[in-house]
Amino acid sequence: MGRKDKRWILKRKKDFYYNLAKKLNYRSRAAFKLFQLNEKFNIIKPGNIVVDLGCAPGGWLQAARELVGEKGFVVGIDLQPVKSLGYDNVKAIKGDFTLEENILKIKNLLPDKADVVISDASPNISGYWDIDHARSVDLVKTAMQISTELLKERGRFLAKVFYGDMVDDLVKLAEKYFEKVYISKPRASRKESAESYIICKRYTGKKWEEEDKIKRIKKEENNEDDELLIKKIRAMKK
Numbered sequence: 551m552g553r554k555d556k557r558w559i560l561k562r563k564k565d566f567y568y569n570l571a572k573k574l575n576y577r578s579r580a581a582f583k584l585f586q587l588n589e590k591f592n593i594i595k596p597g598n599i600v601v602d603l604g605c606a607p608g609g610w611l612q613a614a615r616e617l618v619g620e621k622g623f624v625v626g627i628d629l630q631p632v633k634s635l636g637y638d639n640v641k642a643i644k645g646d647f648t649l650e651e652n653i654l655k656i657k658n659l660l661p662d663k664a665d666v667v668i669s670d671a672s673p674n675i676s677g678y679w680d681i682d683h684a685r686s687v688d689l690v691k692t693a694m695q696i697s698t699e700l701l702k703e704r705g706r707f708l709a710k711v712f713y714g715d716m717v718d719d720l721v722k723l724a725e726k727y728f729e730k731v732y733i734s735k736p737r738a739s740r741k742e743s744a745e746s747y748i749i750c751k752r753y754t755g756k757k758w759e760e761e762d763k764i765k766r767i768k769k770e771e772n773n774e775d776d777e778l779l780i781k782k783i784r785a786m787k788k
């Protein structure tokens with residue numbers, strides 16, 4: 551184990567929310583981010599139908615289940631498998647949410663249109679700030695587009711985004727589809743992390759416009775593109 555890894559483990563052991571999550575049996579410290587955002591913005595209500603895009607290991611699923619209660623319904627999707635949470639009204643499927651076929655699977659599981667779509671998904675981290683910021687914004691745009699397919703009118707959307715100069719345009723885009731848009735960073739989000747959350751309320755029912763669609767690239771192509779870009783940036787820095 552490298553020195554950096556050891557430092558990270560030590561830091562995690564001292565982390566308040568990490569310890570609290572262990573104590574209260576949440577699968578991630580991120581559960582508290584959702585609780586805190588919910589306190590402030592009243593996103594998930596009892597009886598709601600919630601979709602969680604990028605849900606593993608399941609901390610948000612647990613938090614969402616507590617907020618919707620017995621009468622609500624929660625369905626999540628992740629590239630990674632999620633161990634069952636043991637509730638009849640919580641489902642998790644394995645898959646890539648940027649693929650149409652997986653959104654169809656979610657639609658088939660939903661008892662009705664969703665009240666809320668949440669996404670804590672992170673892109674693959676390249677370590678290059680501009681690339682990671684752009685990828686994060688693209689992932690949120692994709693999640694937002696999906697939310698317009700799944701939500702009821704006046705529904706809500708919440709997603710993690712790495713803060714940076716493209717967030718202003720992301721907010722403008724969100725304002726085309728939602729009446730209220732906010733950016734917030736919950737207390738449980740580490741100060742040194744660039745993550746923040748976009749909260750969109752009152753979906754207008756407007757269909758996603760062609761001009762707002764982002765180019766969906768196959769994973770292999772994506773990696774090749776990034777490798778090329780990283781080579782170019784490295785060459786520039788020499």
Ligand SMILES: C[S@@+](CC[C@H](N)C(=O)[O-])C[C@H]1O[C@@H](n2cnc3c(N)ncnc32)[C@H](O)[C@@H]1O
Binds near residue numbers: 578604607628671
């Ligand atoms: C920070 S974790 C989510 C943690 C979760 N909110 C919790 O509390 O347990 C981000 C997740 O997003 C998933 N993810 C990223 N891109 C995805 C995609 N295109 N489709 C499905 N899952 C994705 C990753 O596999 C990862 O498990």
